[in-house]
Amino acid sequence: MWRSPAFFQEFLNEQGMVGNLYDAIEKDDLSDAVIVALDILKKTNNIPPLVKDVKCKSKSSTYRQQGNKEYKSGKYQKALESYNKALMFAPKGSEELVFAYSNRSALLATCKMFQACLNDIDTCFALGCPTQITDKLSKRREESLKCLWMERMTSEIRYSEYAEQYLDFIERRNPQIGCASTDVGVIIESHVPKVVAIRDVKVGKVIAREKAFVSQLDRKYKYSACYYCHQMNFNLIPCETCCSALFCDEDCMQTCLEEYHGVECHIVEIFDELSSVPVPKLSVNAAIKFRNECESWEEFNEATSSLGLKRMKESEINDIFDGDNKLSLLNFRDDAPFKFGMVYNNSFGCAMVLHYLGKVDSFLPSRSAEKVAAVCGFCRLLMYFALNLTHTQILSTFSVIAPGRTEFSDVANFGVFPFTGKLKGACNPNVLVLGLNDEVALIALQPLKPGMELTIAHLGHWMDNNIEIGLRWRNMFTLYGTACSCVVCNGDWKLLRQTAKPTETHLRCLRKLNVKHALENFCLTEIESLYPKCCKTLAFLSDLPFSNEYIDVYKLFRKCLLDIQDQCSSNVMLDCSKDEDN
Template identity: 25%
Template sequence: MIDTSGDVNIAPNRKDNEFSTALHQRGNEFFRAENWSEAMTWYNRSLSYAEIGSENVALAYSSRSACFFNMELYEKALIDIETAKSANVPEHLLVQLEQRQQECHELMQTAQKPKVTRDFKLSYEANKNFPCMVDVVEIKYNQEFGRHLVAKCDIPVDKIVLMEKEFIAAIDNDRMLCCNCSRMNSNFIACPQCPAVVFCDLDCMNQNLWHKWECGSSVSQLNFNMKLHVRAVLMAIESFRSVEDLMEFVGSALLEDPGTIPTSMHDLKSKYHFFFNLKRSPQKVDDIIAAYTHFKCIQMCPKINALFDGEEKTRFLMHLVFHHTLIIQTNSIGGDDFKSIHNVFSMVNHSCAPNLHNYIVGNHGIFKTIRYVKMGEQLCFNYLGSFNEKTHERQKELESNWKFICKCAVCEPTNNIVNARLASDPRFQFVHDNVHDESLALDLLDKCRQFLNEHGQLAWSAEVGFISQVFAGLITALED
């Protein structure tokens, strides 16, 4: 029995039909249990190990089309049916596929309209220098807050003010997302050379900057955190014509004042420049050890090694990796198997009484207003994700992870925390009484929006805090 547990020490680092078949059988087990999305993950793995031109490729597409079919995603099912038919599909499956194709067309005629997918876009004109940010927001610098975002006019609740693609990202291999744009549930195609990654389509495959360096090397088997550091170096390499140009850039960028506001983000070089000057946490002994580990991982990529030959360049690379390590530690976001860095996103400071809520859609980090923002006010979000009432616990977590002491309105309250007038607002009462009723989600969203546009600019109170949290939760639930 072949071990398909996903253990990187057991999985082969090349296409392998025997392994691909074992993965397909695991998929079949989930399929029989009607767990379509889990089955699909295993079929994607099977596809990525299938030898090019073999029957395994067609089988993976065919089984995946059955998953999409059962998930009522008929358009996606049809795409996979076509791909399977044009691959090396065995005769008996062809009949099945054609039948499924027929059913898809019939069901698409009778099925209810597909769910409306929200069209995500900025709520105002884009900023000229930073097109991911609205032009009613600017980056400012002062001694107290460092670089931070400020509103240039009043901004009501429920406005998208930032929508930024990641600068670098990495996921663990066993989570099947497009290596280029982090989409899931797509009609993935596998890298033709290695079993490590999948892409949405040929466009995603050709646009991707880092996989061409990693393909075939053991880098693809590293965990997401290590991979992220390899990719930071790859972005540095991709941004300059030669290692000498990169060395010259680093020499001058290190002399820049930490308060310098980036000028633009139009090309790769300016994006890397932005990233290079992000805030770094003060270094500790642990960071040196971590950076050394990252450096060793980067050396697993023969194509990078070939560029940084000789003692001077090797030493430069070590210093660069150390610099990246401090930046990534301070600015990365993510979870247990995923990490990414977004540049402008990283300029947003923390508040326990935030006026922004952040969420991720595909490879975009999005910030939406959850309180009424007055002109000149700083834009902030909650680094801790959710609100913890115990001030000392919040402060401890912020200090240990981000090395600062929070002095926001909740941490140092100067006003009464409970505002009885707001508690008697009928919209507050409606939200308070129905917060767990999913069938009222749209009503709740509307009541929250009205309440926050009217009262959200008042000094923080438990009522404003409660409604803005409910609002943030609804945004994530409805738009994710």
């Protein structure tokens, strides 16, 4: 079924099984569709086996030796990731675990990451260091302590107080939406809430900062960033149970285990199978976390009995938009088009998840009556999430030690945001979503007037990525169910760029900024004076959003934000030799 869905559909028709699923889809309670789909998968023997990766000394040793080769070849980032793979596969308490930490400490010392090197050496001794490497590690620790001042001096050179404070978002919070400022509010139109500006907001103003309810790290960064908070870290530690997660510290690991990974850890390999069907990992983890935040299955079942627009019409504003309130996850709109086909496809993916979750100890109730109700409630929520959750892109940044520059990530992570994910989508938005690992900051990109609805670009701002026109249209449809034909998606902005002509007033404003000179001589220490000027000029050109002049100013605006993002995200790579297969 998973590799040939069309063939499977034909097979079900021949067996007379499709009718039962269609009847279940017609019902209001979508849990019925999942339960029927699971019954079909069992009867047709189409539940794929769960092939688990297990901790293995030989695999760990192989990855460590691979890291040694890459280290000697000067491919430091690849070596770091190979050592992290070695950690991930090393059994708890094994010498292979200590050797992986030891070899990683040598790499970090070579790259002048002395504090990180010392952290790994301390871990080696805490785990019980084998005698054959004790003297080597002691000498490395002594040398690293002597050189620690160099690393601290480099960090001070890169420090900008303005950049650090800019995204701190210390203003008065909105009493109904904890992640947002008092610059925004909510109005109700046709029983549906809409987020608007309630006062004049200038370009560059931070109007919200929100942490994801759950987030998903792109597989490209699986061996270089924290599974939970997404921060790139030189001292990642492995999950003790699975071979799929690394964490930046014990706190991140424990939090992730409590929220969802303690359950997900046992079934994480099924998501490779689910890549061919539309049941995102985010939806599963969001459902698990929501259950874990409920006191009991009774509370869970009661909460999930009302979902989507039906619930939204009866909910308070904080129940809809406040991410600290778990009920906000139940208030995403559920009126998407093409629903029948989406329910049909998702029912099989949700059924497979349900099958393997049922095998996780203590997740579902043991008593028969309670278990039936819990299964129905969880299926209902899982299907609702799979169909309706908006997955917001988180495009982060990182610094590269060699050759010493800051870059956008070339792939995006994703998160579920109860506030940001409910904002109206627009390909030329008035609010920019700035990625900060597992958080986002919302920044006014155009002057906002009272009553103006906030809009964001779900696929990222069109000037921040070079997505081909056809691919952008496809991604909009695949990820968000929107067949967009705007000037950005159909490419007409290129024609508008040629015809948009600035007035003399526009040009005078541009001359004051001198964009070309600012880009050529860009310096972190000048952001405090340059960025406000850039925001003012961008606001002045907001009536010419596709002109060459606006695009040039936006590039400078984004260059300033790139370094602000970088300092607030604290992501560092050793070099650009990342393995494309990771």
